Amino acid sequence: MSVLVVGSVALDSVETPFGKADEVLGGSANYFSASASHQTRVQLVGVVGSDYPMEKLEPLKARGIDFAGLEQMAGESFRWRGRYRHDLNSAETLETRLGVFSHFKPKIPAQFTDAEFVFLANIDPRLQLEVLKQVKKPRLVACDTMNFWIESRRPDLLELLKHVDLITLNDGEARQLTECANLVQAARWIMDKGPRTVLIKKGEHGAFMFNKDEIFYAPAYPLESVFDPTGAGDSFAGGFMGWLARTGDLSEANMRRAVIVGSAMGSFVVEGFSITRLLEVTRADIDRRVADFHRLVSFEKALDA
Amino acid sequence: MSVLVVGSVALDSVETPFGKADEVLGGSANYFSASASHQTRVQLVGVVGSDYPMEKLEPLKARGIDFAGLEQMAGESFRWRGRYRHDLNSAETLETRLGVFSHFKPKIPAQFTDAEFVFLANIDPRLQLEVLKQVKKPRLVACDTMNFWIESRRPDLLELLKHVDLITLNDGEARQLTECANLVQAARWIMDKGPRTVLIKKGEHGAFMFNKDEIFYAPAYPLESVFDPTGAGDSFAGGFMGWLARTGDLSEANMRRAVIVGSAMGSFVVEGFSITRLLEVTRADIDRRVADFHRLVSFEKALDA
Numbered sequence: 001m002s003v004l005v006v007g008s009v010a011l012d013s014v015e016t017p018f019g020k021a022d023e024v025l026g027g028s029a030n031y032f033s034a035s036a037s038h039q040t041r042v043q044l045v046g047v048v049g050s051d052y053p054m055e056k057l058e059p060l061k062a063r064g065i066d067f068a069g070l071e072q073m074a075g076e077s078f079r080w081r082g083r084y085r086h087d088l089n090s091a092e093t094l095e096t097r098l099g100v101f102s103h104f105k106p107k108i109p110a111q112f113t114d115a116e117f118v119f120l121a122n123i124d125p126r127l128q129l130e131v132l133k134q135v136k137k138p139r140l141v142a143c144d145t146m147n148f149w150i151e152s153r154r155p156d157l158l159e160l161l162k163h164v165d166l167i168t169l170n171d172g173e174a175r176q177l178t179e180c181a182n183l184v185q186a187a188r189w190i191m192d193k194g195p196r197t198v199l200i201k202k203g204e205h206g207a208f209m210f211n212k213d214e215i216f217y218a219p220a221y222p223l224e225s226v227f228d229p230t231g232a233g234d235s236f237a238g239g240f241m242g243w244l245a246r247t248g249d250l251s252e253a254n255m256r257r258a259v260i261v262g263s264a265m266g267s268f269v270v271e272g273f274s275i276t277r278l279l280e281v282t283r284a285d286i287d288r289r290v291a292d293f294h295r296l297v298s299f300e301k302a303l304d305a
Numbered sequence: 306m307s308v309l310v311v312g313s314v315a316l317d318s319v320e321t322p323f324g325k326a327d328e329v330l331g332g333s334a335n336y337f338s339a340s341a342s343h344q345t346r347v348q349l350v351g352v353v354g355s356d357y358p359m360e361k362l363e364p365l366k367a368r369g370i371d372f373a374g375l376e377q378m379a380g381e382s383f384r385w386r387g388r389y390r391h392d393l394n395s396a397e398t399l400e401t402r403l404g405v406f407s408h409f410k411p412k413i414p415a416q417f418t419d420a421e422f423v424f425l426a427n428i429d430p431r432l433q434l435e436v437l438k439q440v441k442k443p444r445l446v447a448c449d450t451m452n453f454w455i456e457s458r459r460p461d462l463l464e465l466l467k468h469v470d471l472i473t474l475n476d477g478e479a480r481q482l483t484e485c486a487n488l489v490q491a492a493r494w495i496m497d498k499g500p501r502t503v504l505i506k507k508g509e510h511g512a513f514m515f516n517k518d519e520i521f522y523a524p525a526y527p528l529e530s531v532f533d534p535t536g537a538g539d540s541f542a543g544g545f546m547g548w549l550a551r552t553g554d555l556s557e558a559n560m561r562r563a564v565i566v567g568s569a570m571g572s573f574v575v576e577g578f579s580i581t582r583l584l585e586v587t588r589a590d591i592d593r594r595v596a597d598f599h600r601l602v603s604f605e606k607a608l609d610a
Contacts, residue, residue, distance in 0.1 A: 184527050
């Protein structure tokens with residue numbers, strides 16, 4: 001099965017202690033798609049300006065990503081400029097120019113409307129709700145969000161929660177949304193509002209999946225060098241959703257595997273600028289990293305000594 | 306085999322958002338011992354003042370902790386007063402009165418000098434080195450340290466590293482000691498200085514064990530409510546060392562189990578003030594939490610879909 005993603009298609013300019021990149025592919029939908037494309041076909045819905053370097057999307061098309069839902073409008077593309085300091089923990093935004101993205105009204109092409117796996121990347125919850133009106137009967141709808149929408153669009157976000165099966169957000173956002181400092185309590189609060197699954201991302205500290213009564217924890221891979229953290233969350237989501245769409249299996253055991261595939265993709269993307277590493281890695285690389293994750297956390301519980 | 310611990314025996318007064326406790330058992334050696342006593346016999350070396358409520362140590366003696374190395378000196382006992390705010394992430398020290406602890410010169414009783422497992426809790430590295438001169442031929446020596454010693458006793462700490470098999474420290478301390486932001490690089494730096502095992506504790510974000518070429522990661526247990534974080538690190542160390550001493554097995558597989566036993570003890574101690582929970586929990590509780598940890602991180606890596 002394929003996966004539908006609705007999100008931003010941007011141009012990023014990033015500085016890290018290890019180098020800089022100008023006007024490279026960015027945006028949640030690009031990261032998500034490049035990551036998910038290792039598992040399954042991807043349908044992308046987004047908007048770019050007349051200045052977007054469309055030829056740079058060719059490698060993504062070659063990977064089976066369908067851009068039929070990418071609208072090109074007169075005007076400037078969404079641009080983000082940011083910098084990471086030595087600890088790489090948080091991006092400092094130097095400039096955001098929304099351009100045509102500020103007029104984004106997602107239109108789902110007819111051939112995408114029977115999507116079974118839908119990822120509503122981090123956009124205005126009102127638009128996320130609009131997307132849901134256009135898809136027929138998805139098996140799994142997941143959404144992302146951010147502090148800005150939690151503050152400015154709280155009622156819409158709460159309405160959205162009634163209609164999604166899963167939400168991904170980071171620990172700070174989970175605390176902000178729920179006003180619970182404790183993440184177990186925060187996850188429970190969110191599940192009470194609708195989603196049966198809550199994925200809380202903690203950056204370099206890994207991710208929790210709360211799925212009904214189960215809690216699963218996946219560490220971030222302990223990389224010896226992180227090059228550029230941009231896009232880690234969306235690449236995580238792409239690996240996760242891609243794996244679920246590929247297998248069509250929503251059991252707890254398979255969702256755990258999906259979290260690990262997501263974590264693997266998140267660990268790859270930060271090894272280079274933009275989506276570079278996502279285009280380079282192979283199925284064998286992904287399998288190897290999944291095995292590394294297994295080794296990282298495995299222990300025998302037999303305690304009879 | 307038993308385990309020898311040298312550290313502080315204190316009286317703590319703690320305030321958390323959930324309550325307060327006055328003049329309760331505290332100090333690294335108390336936490337370590339109460340935790341380790343679930344696995345094996347413990348020999349404790351420390352110092353208290355003439356005002357220490359010795360009767361409060363009875364429950365620890367009943368658990369097989371040998372206080373023959375606890376010196377009682379004229380003067381005041383070590384007292385710490387601290388407060389945790391809502392997020393419980395860091396203690397705010399309101400008062401530290403070292404009392405007789407500032408004159409602590411650890412003397413290892415003759416019957417403790419053939420200790421095979423030795424834990425040098427967080428004290429002046431010069432004293433930690435003095436202890437090592439007094440023990441004959443330990444199989445495993447582990448030490449803890451803190452920011453204060455990293456700053457003020459760096460040469461002594463580096464000398465100590467040559468003589469210990471294992472060091473436990475938190476992520477901030479590892480970064481401070483090594484001047485590496487990346488924890489994998491930091492662990493390698495430390496291993497180059499002597500220890501073959503580095504345990505990096507990340508509080509609510511779990512712990513890494515770097516053991517020769519292996520990396521093992523254990524999450525902190527996702528508790529719904531943390532009552533008082535004091536002593537989590539020492540209880541972790543007590544569970545870890547206690548398990549190793551009990552089994553006498555220093556294989557990678559068994560050290561991983563030891564990390565999980567330590568994590569279980571760390572997760573119990575924060576459920577109450579002081580060592581209360583460490584005295585309450587049973588072997589069955591520990592086994593159950595170890596099983597919960599196993600469930601928390603387990604996934605099947607089979608990726609053929």
